[in-house]
Amino acid sequence: MTTATLRLASPTAFERLLQRIAVALSRHVERRIAARADRREIALDMLREQQARKHDPRTVEHYLAQLGLPQR
Numbered sequence: 001m002t003t004a005t006l007r008l009a010s011p012t013a014f015e016r017l018l019q020r021i022a023v024a025l026s027r028h029v030e031r032r033i034a035a036r037a038d039r040r041e042i043a044l045d046m047l048r049e050q051q052a053r054k055h056d057p058r059t060v061e062h063y064l065a066q067l068g069l070p071q072r
Contacts, residue, residue: 011019
């Protein structure tokens, strides 16, 4: 009788399979969340850099002169 009770207390093969799938799915979702956070941080850094960069109005004049086009 004791061995029958112990078998009922342990998870079945199907339940162990479901547990492994759940753990794998959780890891996958956590990796996706971390990757998305990294991409968002990189995008915010790039945006901050673009906004902080000062635009030199003479740059356009310089490029036009290099192309041989009349200046504005």
